[in-house]
Amino acid sequence: MNWRLTGRFLASVVLIVILVVLSNIVLLVLSLVVTTQTKWDESAINEKTSSAEAITSRFHEQIIIANDQMTITDKGKAELDQHNAWIQILDEDGNQRYGYRLPVGIKEKYAPIDIIQMYKYKEIDGDTTVFIGGKQAGERHYSYFIGFKNRNLQRHVLFYDVRELVQVFNIGSIVVLIVDGLIALIVGYFFSKRLTKPLLSLIEGIRKLANKEYHINYEPVGVYKDVFYNVNYLSHELRAAEKERKKLDAMKEEWIGNVSHDLKTPLASIQGYAEMMKDAEYDFSREEMREFAEIIERKSLYLKDVIEDLNLSARLKNKGLRLRKMNTNIVSLVRNVVIDTLNDARYADRNMEFGFSDEVINVEMDEILIRRAITNLIYNAIVHNGPAVHIKVSVEKGQRTQIRIEDNGKGMKVEELDRIFDHYYRGTNTGELHKGSGLGMAIARDIIVAHGGEIKVNSLLGHGTKIEIQL
Template sequence: MNIRKKLTLRFVLHSVVAGLIVLLIAGLTVFWVMQRFSDISLSNNFASIGLERLVESSTFDADGITFDVKLLEQVKENGGWLQSLDEAGNVESSYHTPKDVPLHYGPGEFVAYWNGEQDFPYNLYLWIQEKNGRLYTLLYGVPKIIQPVLDILAKTPPAYSGGKPHLPTGLTEKLMAKEGYIQLLDAEGKEVASLNRPSSVPVRYSVQELALRSEYGDRYGYYTSTVYHADEKMTYVVGSPVAQGNKTGLKGSGMQAETEVLLLGIAGMLAATLLLLALLSLYNAHQFGTPILHMLAWLDALGKGRFTEPYNRNKQPLSRHRSGKWKKRYRIFADVMRSLDTLSGILQRDRELRRQTEVLREEWITGITHDLKTPLSSIKGYAHLLAEGHYDWSPEEVRRFSGVMLEKSAHIDKLISDLDLTYRIKSGISPPQMELIELNGWLENALDQAGANPAYGEGRIRFVSAGKEIWVRLYAPWLERVVNNLTANALLHNSPDTRLDVILTADEEAGLSILFRDNGQGMDELTKAHLFERYYRGVDTLSTTHGSGLGMAVSKGLIEAMGGEIAVQSTPGSGTDITLSWEKSSAVRVDSPG
């Protein structure tokens, strides 16, 4: 799998996991909101909801009835109390019950308290339910806070002074003990006097405002009741705080409990989602950013000439364990890392090759300089001799001096020609005009002319023909140059007893090849690898004055320019094979004269 598919799969997987986690967060948020709604409903309507839950969650054993602890705590938070009655009206168990609450109720007494016919300091709520063959009777009571005050105010004509209402003796202390408040409103609903009014309570009421606060006091944090005096057209507003367990909404905000819970749920879900995205971003930065930064650092190191992967203080590559295996976060970029490693190796080898090439160039320039200076010194010396007026040279001596000068001049001309040719070959030249030649006869004649060189000695070259006529299209002067170069390379740089075999083979399918095989001293791997380079001389340039030192580079360029290939096989002490070859499909054709 390539890196594109790996990254796509990895990011898709991350997105799916993140989506599932977001859905889980949303589900948990909805569950929490619903639980809080249930708690708010239980707190606000304990008489109708809580009592039923108490019965449903209760257990009965030898020790009596047992209720859910959480629900009992809600009773306490609401400021109420709880009793469980048997069929005779006796209290079986109780919770948070004040001392002024009876422990036994007669049938008529109980109904009188419940209906309000008999004065009782508590509002009573009754729940009767059968469960597991047993009849449960639960009595839930909450203190009457506002009603006694309302009863007194109903009998007290409105009066006030200095912004304070005139209240009966003891009512102020009673109201303050319950943390309640009183407002006296005029006919327009504007406050003219108040006692202990909280800052969240308005000083002017519309019809709707007062009605809503009277009906839904738990939403505003205070239970509100009113007493209207028709004669004075004034209204007493009495408020008592919702019990601690019933207080809803943000403090002082007037926000409903349900709205607060919903906003908190949404805020929590958004915070969790943002945290998830932040963690996912940090994970991706660690998982993907670290390898990318490592690869950028590696590229920067390559640009500065450091061809090794960045490593830690222990000289260990950052992307691998000590065992050599990829670290997990780098594994997905393994293809890129391997490419960088390959590139580093190539650049390192190229740098070493450039260094070697510079060394070879310097050595070659030194050799070429010597090759130029040597014939120039001879020409200069003989010229001085001829120009010297103190000597009277004979015609034979002048001719001899001139012959040496011509020979040295020809050597210089050949060297310059070779230099020019190597650079033309490097620029990409083509043969001036291909000509059709019969290669057996042509090659035999070329070798005879090359073998006539006195420096080679006699009988050192043997030609093996193809056994049939071979007609090819080549540029003869170039091929002759190659033959001369290869012949000189084999006979001049080996011992005098070295022999050279030139073997011509041709096949309609395989193509054409000319093998130059000598039994000389051979070449080592370094010489063989650099044989055809312009800046490499396989022997000491001072060892011979023959040739330009560019023969093999020129030969390679000329053969390739004519569509062929040149290859060398050699082993030290076992001679050298140099093969010129042309494929059937190349520009050089093997055919008949017709």
């Protein structure tokens, strides 16, 4: 599409340029013919009699040399006065021998380069144009400058009066602009008509996309074939994104409902036990009061964990969390996480194995956050499988440190595997032990990514799951 569109555009531009150039040549020739015809006689006379160059070339007749003394005739002086000119005569050595009406500050001695400068450039002032002539007297040759003080007089290849040139240019430029504009307008009209018709359809399609009308399907033909194809593709992608957005919104609403329920349940317990404990009608024993206090503490800690998950997830997602990295032995950290998990009375009977390639593997990391990520991943392997699951945790040293968490549990479906790290997602295998925010896996992934690491999950339904982390 790019080459076709560019080719047509270039063809139209070339056509316009050719027509404009031809028309300009015709207009220029006509203008020159007319100008030459009307000015021929006057120009010819002026060229022969009164032009600056003609005056200079014949002025040697007005120079008188006698007894090594120089002067000019009265006729020559009158001619110089008439044309507001001056003369300076030099000998072969560049020394001034005579001057008439010389401007103030003019040189009296010239080197050859000075003579060239005087003739080639305006060395006197911006209003004076200097011409050079010569006179032979016996065996000696004399040169002379004649300077014409006339700002309208210019010396190039030809000599012309700027006022006449400006007049001709003004008239000619107006005619040329009119003709060129008409040519460009005619060619541009037919070219733009071919281009703008499909563009109108594209603009209408883009307007519909902007209004969230994603059911657009153009036939990809013509010079804009690729554009139509990409608009169709964009429409398809936007439809898919809108469908995904609605699905995410529904999942978010479901997650909010679940979290709200999970928060209300411990709050209700805390409130209920607190009301019972403060009611004077009840006379609880010390053991009962401790039991109630333990329940309140456990529910409070649960609420704290959920709130911390929400806060941490938001900060990680918005990159607002500052990492406090230190050189830490990752083997010791992961081993302690495994030990702490097994020391939890809820998971004391679980079958967990820990292995490592080196006793010390130091990694620059935020120890608290990495501990949180590993804990979440191990916790996920526990709560999504039955009591008989075997979990193996290992740390290996390589080009990058690798941490693996493997289990031989239920595994996951493909659709679950694709969404395991999504915020607000809870898998279908979640058991009663998993009453949290639903952000554990997303938080773990965000922590690993924040450290510049990678996390991958492989799972086969009925055969278990393997999580690999590289730091």
